[in-house]
Amino acid sequence: MKYMNQVGIILGITFLGEMIHSIIPLPIPASIYGLIIMLFCLYFKLVKVENVKQTGGFLIEIMPLMFIPAAVGLLTAWKDLKSIWITIIIITILTTIIVMAVTGKTVQAIISKDKDRKVERK
Template sequence: MKFIKQFGIILAISFIGEIMNYLIPLPVPASIYGLVLMLLCLHFGIVHIDSVKDSGKFLIEIMPLMFIPAAVGLIESWKTIGSKIGTYLIITVLSTIFVMIVAGHTTQAFIRFSKSKDNQERKDS
């Protein structure tokens, strides 16, 4: 019963993300609205982490299974994308490198900010 309640909370927030996607005319996927909404609900204490933790862990554990339909779709459309595979590979490699660089710099900036904040608090006390 606990899992049903937790999964229901996740689904409700995802559904609200779908509604937001329908109502807000921005090119943002509904899943992003749902993730941001979940983050805000967790941050402000509207939803407590214990009320979604177990179902969230389960969903993360089965995440690789969720990629099977996409892989099957790629295999079925091979005739269409096969001639452009080089272009797709170049775009994939370049965008992966770009995301890794941006994520690394962002993480380093947060670490520096956190360390400077800790040092400032130590000096103040």
């Protein structure tokens, strides 16, 4: 029953994101609205992490399966992408490097800030 409650919370927030997407005429995916809602719910403790942790972990574990439809979509669109595939690969490599660098710097800053806080408490 615990998993059903966790799935219900996640699906409810996802549905709320879909509703907001249908109301607000911005080119933002509904899933982004759902993620922002979940972030606020977790931050303001409307939803406790323990109430979605196990189901969220399961969804992260099966995430690679979620990319299969996108990969198949790329295969079916190959004739359209064939003329620009080198550009796509270069952009993909560059953005991956940029995301990795920014993520690494952000994590380093957070760890450094956390260490500073721990030193101040002692």
